[in-house]
Amino acid sequence: MVKITALDTFDVRFPTSLDHDGSDAMNPDPDYSAAYVVLRTDSPDGLSGYGLVFTIGRGNDVQTAALAALEHMVVGRPIEDIVDRLGDFARELNGDSQLRWLGPEKGVMHMAIGAVINAAWDLASRRARKPLWRFIADMTPEQLVGQIDFRYLTDALSPAQALAILREAEPHKQARIAQLETEGYPAYTTSPGWLGYSDEKMLRLARQAVQDGFRTIKLKVGLRLEDDIRRCRLARATVGPDIAIAVDANQRWDVTTAIEWLKPLESVGLAWVEEPTSPDDVLGHAAIRRAVAPTPISTGEHGQNRVMFKQFLQAGAVDLIQIDAARVGGVNENLAILLLAAHFGVRVFPHAGGVGLCELVQHLAMADFVAITGKKEDRAIEYVDHLHEHFVDPVRIVRGRYMAPTAPGFSAQMHPDSVSDHLFPDGLVWRELSLTVDD
Numbered sequence: 074m075v076k077i078t079a080l081d082t083f084d085v086r087f088p089t090s091l092d093h094d095g096s097d098a099m100n101p102d103p104d105y106s107a108a109y110v111v112l113r114t115d116s117p118d119g120l121s122g123y124g125l126v127f128t129i130g131r132g133n134d135v136q137t138a139a140l141a142a143l144e145h146m147v148v149g150r151p152i153e154d155i156v157d158r159l160g161d162f163a164r165e166l167n168g169d170s171q172l173r174w175l176g177p178e179k180g181v182m183h184m185a186i187g188a189v190i191n192a193a194w195d196l197a198s199r200r201a202r203k204p205l206w207r208f209i210a211d212m213t214p215e216q217l218v219g220q221i222d223f224r225y226l227t228d229a230l231s232p233a234q235a236l237a238i239l240r241e242a243e244p245h246k247q248a249r250i251a252q253l254e255t256e257g258y259p260a261y262t263t264s265p266g267w268l269g270y271s272d273e274k275m276l277r278l279a280r281q282a283v284q285d286g287f288r289t290i291k292l293k294v295g296l297r298l299e300d301d302i303r304r305c306r307l308a309r310a311t312v313g314p315d316i317a318i319a320v321d322a323n324q325r326w327d328v329t330t331a332i333e334w335l336k337p338l339e340s341v342g343l344a345w346v347e348e349p350t351s352p353d354d355v356l357g358h359a360a361i362r363r364a365v366a367p368t369p370i371s372t373g374e375h376g377q378n379r380v381m382f383k384q385f386l387q388a389g390a391v392d393l394i395q396i397d398a399a400r401v402g403g404v405n406e407n408l409a410i411l412l413l414a415a416h417f418g419v420r421v422f423p424h425a426g427g428v429g430l431c432e433l434v435q436h437l438a439m440a441d442f443v444a445i446t447g448k449k450e451d452r453a454i455e456y457v458d459h460l461h462e463h464f465v466d467p468v469r470i471v472r473g474r475y476m477a478p479t480a481p482g483f484s485a486q487m488h489p490d491s492v493s494d495h496l497f498p499d500g501l502v503w504r505e506l507s508l509t510v511d512d
């Protein structure tokens with residue numbers, strides 16, 4: 074009998090703030106970081122499960138401590154007890170009453186729970202020798218519904234309604250798998266748009282993105298209106314009318330500010346406006362959406378759980394949503410959110426970038442295409458070309474599209490040297506930086 078022998082955690086940080094990579098209106102100096110977790114087993118082949126929470130520097134130690142707090146739920150258990158009962162496992166982690174007090178189902182503890190659940194899905198799909206998207210797609214509609222905690226959802230989506238969506242997809246799965254493996258899944262890029270970049274750098278990267286085959290680019294906005302007007306107009310003039318331009322305010326505005334700010338940007342023709350205000354403000358998003366229509370409004374990367382997504386959809390507060398692989402309660406809760414979006418007919422543009430978020434979320438989008446919606450050409454997964462070299466199975470982007478992963482697992486495993494070199498504060502990279510600063 075194979076058992077889980079350890080839950081190992083690592084505080085991994087990359088000094089990205091040195092180049093303003095990842096800078097936006099609310100986060101001027103992010104150091105992209107991963108609270109990284111490994112579920113080790115005593116399997117003779119070295120089978121392990123990998124997961125991570127993305128953070129942006131300070132606080133990654135807090136996030137890592139939250140991961141370690143889940144050790145008692147995992148270590149010593151037979152792996153069958155976890156990987157053959159992933160729905161029950163997720164409910165158990167969310168149900169620890171003493172840890173639940175820290176949420177419930179939100180914030181640091183919920184993100185830690187999500188990463189351990191994701192590591193369990195990684196373990197399960199590695200054991201099945203399938204990439205995670207395929208592992209999910211090969212589940213029956215009944216098995217998929219069994220993964221989801223419908224508590225707090227049934228006023229919007231019942232298990233029977235979810236089952237009906239999944240059964241409708243069932244006969245088309247094999248054709249969709251073949252289509253996905255041939256065509257890949259559309260990507261859009263945020264690489265040109267970081268707020269700390271000069272106009273020259275932004276335009277050079279925008280031209281490069283179009284040459285590389287991307288059909289949508291995204292620019293960060295929200296610091297100074299005159300800069301946003303200039304940058305958006307320059308970008309539009311550079312990429313032409315056929316490339317979609319989205320903007321992302323990263324929660325910068327009050328509701329009234331958002332409405333005033335977005336009026337002069339209307340003429341640019343925006344594909345969507347992301348996170349205009351607080352990620353918890355359902356009615357605020359609805360008010361902005363009404364005021365700036367037909368400009369599409371979006372949120373979700375900081376959506377803390379399925380209940381928030383339910384409310385945004387019920388209130389008609391958004392035109393599209395972002396999901397994030399490492400913020401909510403893992404694969405299980407993201408399946409609930411994808412089914413909610415399908416039920417309400419709202420498109421999903423998954424959030425990525427950061428550390429490992431592209432690697433993770435591609436699997437969820439692809440599983441959605443095969444097993445839930447059958448749609449991919451009217452949506453796209455975010456792509457940022459940072460830090461992929463640290464992953465054992467990095468994303469493959471060809472002509473602006475994510476190619477379907479073929480290696481078993483959830484693509485979360487990092488190279489051991491990348492982990493040890495970037496350990497905070499004693500890894501090689503951080504020791505060298507502190508020597509530079511001391512000089």
Ligand SMILES: [Mg+2]
Pocket residue numbers: 321323347348374424
């Ligand atoms: Mg965003």
